[in-house]
Amino acid sequence: MPTAARNLLTDNPALYEARFRDPGRLAGRWTEDCLRRHGAGARVLDMGCGTGRDAAHLHGAGREVTGADLSEAMLAHARAHHPGPEYVHADLHGFDLGRGVFDAVVCxxxxxxxxxxxxxxDAFLSSCRRALVPGGLLVTEMRNGAYFLGRTDLLDTPTVDAFTWQGTVYRSTTTLTVDRTAQLLRRRRVWTASDGSAPVEQRSAWRLLFPQELRHLLAGHGFAVLELHDGPGPRTEPPWREGRLPGATADADRLHLVARLTTPH
Structure with missing residues (x-):
């Protein structure tokens, strides 16, 4: 039987980066493009910064970046391997890093x-509202809840993926299910490794948010939506590239949002 782990990849940041390679810093470049097109100031909070790759890219683009994460392992890796930003411990479920300190929050x-x-x-959006200057931006990229309305191609059937790191082959078997009552996309993933270590089971979930629901939530916290679309973005196919403007639909499996704070505290 597999043993339980909080999260194999986030507990092992180097393994995380090996699994989710981004040598061209596509996510960071997409984010910088959003910030630049909408005239964001230099001070950026990367909330849920993980290993720090995107925060470091924004720092290299000339921004004053703070990376925040709940994982001390991720923060230690970021400080060691992606220096430049300031890295701090914070919880996106509610954080207080100062009032009016940032020109943009990235998530x-x-x-x-x-x-x-x-x-x-509500706690996350209230925290963003406190942290941002008037006119500050919120830039997010996520799964699109609307994709799962009537679609089952990503659900219920296990998918297998594998990659090699430091001579060990890591194989994951992942099953996604929709919990309609809780409005969650639940993920069960079992990891095996060729080094003979015991299998590891990981369970996690994402809230399924819908485009109109997001607009309503944001308006209630003083944000005006500038962009809300399904691509192109850093995880779409084909992926975003410089010069590509956002689309007008919100139907595919990724959702991209840029909103401006119009009613600060």
């Missing part, structure tokens, strides 16, 4: 969807 790779309840979503 990538579905990190926002770890706010599973309405109370946690």
């Amino acid at each position: 990538l790779d579905s990190a926002l969807l770890y706010c599973h309840t309405n109370d946690r979503l």
Whole structure:
């Protein structure tokens, strides 16, 4: 039987980067493009910064970046391998890093969807509202809840993926299911490794948010939506590239949001 782990990849940041390679810093470049097109100032908070790759890219683009994460392992890796930003411990379910300190808050790779309840979503948006200057931006990228309305191609059937790191082959078997009552996309993943270590089971979930629901939530916290679309973005196919403008639909499996704070505290 597999043993339980909080999260094999986030507990092992080097392994995480080996699994989710981004040598061209596509996510960071997409984010910088959003910030530049909408005239964001230099001070950026990367909330859920993970290993620090995107925060470091924004720092290299000339921004004053703070990376925040709940994982001390991720923060230690970021400080050692992606220096430049300031890295701090904070919880996206509610944080206080100062009032009016940032020109933009960035929250990538579905990190926002770890706010599973309405109370946690409200706490995140209230924290962003406090942290931003008037006119500051919120830039997020996540799974699109609307994709799962009537679609089952990603659900219920296990998918297998594998990659090699430091001579060991890591194989994951992943099953996604929809919990309609909780409005969650639940993921069960079992890891095996060729080094003979015991299998590891990981369970996690994302809140399924819908485009109109997001607009309503944001308006309630003083944000005006500037962009809300399904691509192109850093995880779409084909992926975003310089010069590509956002689309007008919100139907595919990724959702991209840029909103401006119009009613600060």
